[in-house]
Every structure is written in structure tokens, then in C-alpha cells.
């Protein structure tokens with residue numbers, strides 16, 4: 410056991426609020442010998458463990474990379490304030506969860522940028538790891554630092570701090586990056602950057618010097634190769650974690666997430682995810698069935714979520730939901746559909762997986778007037794929304810939860826007042842179906 414591991418286990422973890430966040434030996438984690446591999450990669454989720462462990466993207470990359478016997482992919486999450494204070498107080502660096510080695514022992518640190526809100530966590534993590542924040546301040550002794558994920562589609566705010574970005578789907582790109590870095594592991598930094606820059610979807614900011622205008626705006630160079638986002642064309646052939654990591658502690662979203670579909674056809678005007686994940690691609694029923702079976706067998710988890718941006722749009726969604734429910738119920742597990750479309754068909758699908766206790770169904774009309782819904786490309790009539798809620802009450806749900814956005818472009822006071830009016834009309838109609846009907850907004 411290394412001296413650092415000893416200190417973490419004996420001096421630090423007994424004093425933090427939730428040691429289970431940092432132990433790192435969860436079921437299905439991968440432990441290799443650092444001396445036996447050619448490349449060490451840290452997959453970093455810049456938020457708390459409870460939010461990060463269930464992140465599907467990170468689980469996919471962890472499984473895909475660790476299938477290679479010459480790569481060891483380890484994890485790290487942002488420490489909670491109590492842990493950070495103790496690390497700083499004891500002058501200990503942030504560490505890789507599996508080996509408990511310092512983060513700087515990795516050849517590459519990859520941050521998953523889920524939103525702009527985590528940018529400061531990324532900088533804090535680099536600081537805690539003793540790695541210079543700015544890419545141009547790092548030398549050959551430091552790991553390469555990269556980022557991917559939804560917020561990497563607008564890379565410039567983080568460009569001074571990243572050696573490179575991966576734009577688009579990561580599961581194929583990350584394998585190509587590992588293969589490109591393997592032969593240049595001990596080469597100068599510039600050679601490593603040249604090796605990864607040749608990969609489709611990789612953006613190395615140092616190779617694209619921006620011109621800053623007098624008003625502070627930046628202009629990209631007109632020449633130089635264009636960066637095209639990576640698209641995994643065949644989801645069936647793409648790697649997927651069948652050995653889902655099972656946490657020691659409760660997460661924000663418990664259970665395993667199984668991706669059935671990528672992309673969304675609806676094109677809601679405000680929706681970043683819908684735009685950047687195009688085109689729509691489906692996994693086959695056969696592949697999903699095998700994934701469900703192996704995930705339940707390999708994890709013992711009691712809940713699986715059929716995730717996508719809009720699972721109700723899966724082309725054979727009735728069969729999918731019935732199949733998932735049958736598989737799950739055999740081992741007393743349950744199935745969840747986290748995103749429901751705004752129609753009665755969605756209520757029917759939810760009905761197929763619901764248990765006896767039906768507390769609430771959630772929908773997101775986003776705007777309460779037909780005019781504002783048309784502005785954001787949510788084309789649904791008030792009467793259809795009310796009919797959908799009544800269908801839920803009729804099938805035994807006691808309350809319907811609705812999400813609305815405030816502050817959409819062109820919004821007027823009338824649009825805001827209409828939220829209360831629409832909810833009131835929905836409730837009045839619902840009470841004619843069930844006297845227990847309730848609505849939450």
C-alpha cells in the first residue's frame with residue numbers, strides 16, 4: 410500500500426461526512442497493475458459522486474477503455490467541501506479512485522462537461538491535483554487534460570485550460586485517442602497533441618490561434634481543418650457497460666441507465682441536447698434485451714431506466730417496454746421511463762410498467778399558451794394536454810407534475826398568467842375523472 414493510500418484511509422476518510430464517496434472499490438470497478446499497462450487515463454466527472462457515478466457516458470467510456478488490457482481507466486469525482494478542506498490541510502493531492510495514486514499519475518485526464526455550471530469545479534480539480542490551470546503553463550511532466558460531453562460543443566470558454574476537446578459521441582473517439590497516445594506516451598507534449606489532433610472530432614485549441622477584436626469578441630482562423638463532431642453510426646456495435654458500477658451509497662438517481670435511443674426528432678427550439686445529438690439512432694430490441702439481462706445479472710440492481718431524450722419515440726416502444734418489464738419483473742426489479750412525451754400514448758406506456766402505488770407522472774409542456782408553444786416548437790393543443798392528464802388520473806395516478814419555463818423569448822405577462830389558468834382547467838377536468846386528482850407545477 411502506498412504512503413498516500415495509507416494516509417487517505419487512516420487520516421482523511423474517517424473524518425469526512427461520507428467516506429463511501431471516495432472508497433473506489435465498488436462492485437464491477439476495474440483494478441490493474443500500473444506497471445503492466447501502457448497508458449493510464451483518469452475519467453473525471455466534475456461534480457459530487459452521487460451525481461457522477463450514474464452518468465452513463467462515463468460508465469460507457471470506463472467499460473470501453475478497460476476492455477483494452479494495455480489501458481487502465483480510473484475515475485475521479487469532485488470532492489465535497491469537507492474532503493477538499495482536509496486534502497488542502499494535509500497537503501494531499503486529488504487522487505485516482507481505483508489506485509489512490511495522485512491524479513497527476515495519469516497520462517490523460519478527461520473531464521465530462523455536462524453543463525457550464527461545472528467549469529469552476531474543473532479548475533478547482535486541477536488546482537487540487539497540483540496541475541497548472543492553463544494549458545500553456547503545463548510541461549512534459551504533466552498529464553494531458555481534455556474535455557468532452559454536451560458543454561464541450563461550445564469549447565472556447567474552457568479553451569485556455571484544455572489541451573484538447575472531443576466533440577460529439579465519445580465511445581469510438583476515446584479508443585482512437587488511447588491508440589494514438591500509446592506510442593508517444595513519453596514523447597514531448599507537442600508530439601502528443603499532434604497525434605490526437607489527427608483524430609476526427611478532436612479540437613486542439615493551441616493549433617487554432619483566435620484573433621481577439623477590439624470589442625473583445627474572438628474570430629477563429631479561416632484556414633485549417635474543420636472539426637466535425639463524432640457520430641456513432643451503429644449503436645448496436647458501440648460498446649456498452651454490461652458491468653455497470655454499483656455504488657456503496659445512495660445516488661441521486663439509483664439503478665442502471667440503459668440507452669435505447671440517441672438523438673431526438675422534435676427540435677424544440679430551446680433544447681441544446683436535441684440539437685447536438687442528431688441524427689436519431691436506435692438500438693435494436695435484441696441488443697437492448699441482452700443488455701437488460703446482463704445488467705440485472707451482473708449488478709443485482711433493482712431498477713433499470715430506459716433512457717434517451719424521448720424514449721416514447723422508440724419505433725417499437727410498446728414491445729420495448731413490455732419486454733423490459735417482463736425481464737425486470739422476473740427478478741423483482743422495476744423499469745422506469747424518465748422522459749415522457751406529451752400524449753396519451755405515453756400514459757399507456759407508463760401504465761405498462763407502473764406498480765400498484767401510482768403517485769405521480771411528470772410532463773413538460775414548457776409553455777402554457779399555444780402561441781408560445783409554437784414559438785418553441787412544442788406543437789400540442791391545450792385540449793390534448795388536458796386529455797393526457799385525465800388519462801393519467803383515469804389509470805390511477807393521483808397527481809400530475811408539469812414543468813413550465815419562465816423567461817422564454819417573446820414571453821408576455823399573459824403567457825405567465827396562462828400557466829395558472831391551464832393548471833386550473835386541467836385540475837377541474839381531472840376532478841371529473843377522479844376526486845383525488847391533483848396537479849403540481
Ligand code: SF4
Pocket residue numbers: 673674675676677680681682683684718719
Ligand atoms: S422533445 Fe425533449 S429532447 Fe427532444 S428536442 Fe424537445 S426538449 Fe429536447
